[in-house]
Amino acid sequence: MQITKDTVVQFHYTLSDETGLLENSRSQDPVLYLQGHGNLIEGLEKAMEGHQAGDKFQITLAPADAYGERTEDAIQSVQVKHLMGAKKWKPGMVAVVNTEQGQRQVTVVKVGMFKAEVDTNHPLAGKTLSFDIEVMDVRAASAEELEHGHAHGVGGHHHH
Structure with missing residues (x-):
C-alpha cells in the first residue's frame, strides 16, 4: 500500500543538520502519523507521498520546507x-x-x-535538515482517526 492522503504511516528516522546527528527515533517506537493532515513538517509530508512499507530514502529540507528561517527579533x-x-x-x-x-x-x-x-524561534529554525527515513508500515486510516485528524496507537500523537 502506498502512502497517500488518509493513510496511517509508521516510520523510523534519523535527523541531522550540518553539525551532525540531532535525533534518532530507533530508541523508541516508530513515529505514527496520518498523511495529508499537516501532522508532519510540510517538506517531509510531501516526501513521504507514494512510498510504501520497506522503503528507505533520504531527504534534505531547506529551512523554508522545515521549521522556517530564524527571526532576529524573536x-x-x-x-x-x-x-x-x-x-x-x-x-x-x-x-x-x-x-x-x-x-x-x-x-x-x-x-x-x-x-x-x-x-521564540523553533530550535531547528534556520537549519537545513537531512532525514533518513525507513517506512515500517502503511495502512488505511480508521473513521475515528480521520475524524480526529491524526493517527491513534503506539507512537501516535496524544491528545493535548
Whole structure:
C-alpha cells in the first residue's frame, strides 16, 4: 500500500543538520502519523507521498520546507513560572510555553529570579535538515482517526 492522503504511516528516522546527528527515533517506537493532515513538517509530508512499507530514502529540507528561517527579533521576556519542562533553567535549554497559538518550544537565553528571556524561534529554525527515513508500515486510516485528524496507537500523537 502506498502512502497517500488518509493513510496511517509508521516510520523510523534519523535527523541531522550540518553539525551532525540531532535525533534518532530507533530508541523508541516508530513515529505514527496520518498523511495529508499537516501532522508532519510540510517538506517531509510531501516526501513521504507514494512510498510504501520497506522503503528507505533520504531527504534534505531547506529551512523554508522545515521549521522556517530564524527571526532576529524573536527574544521575548516571560515569567519563569510559565516555562515548562524543567525545574531549573539555564541558557540554551529548550522550554515549552503555552501561547494563543498552542504550545511552542522556545530556547532560554537568560534567566533571572522571576523573568526569563527566551528565543521564540523553533530550535531547528534556520537549519537545513537531512532525514533518513525507513517506512515500517502503511495502512488505511480508521473513521475515528480521520475524524480526529491524526493517527491513534503506539507512537501516535496524544491528545493535548
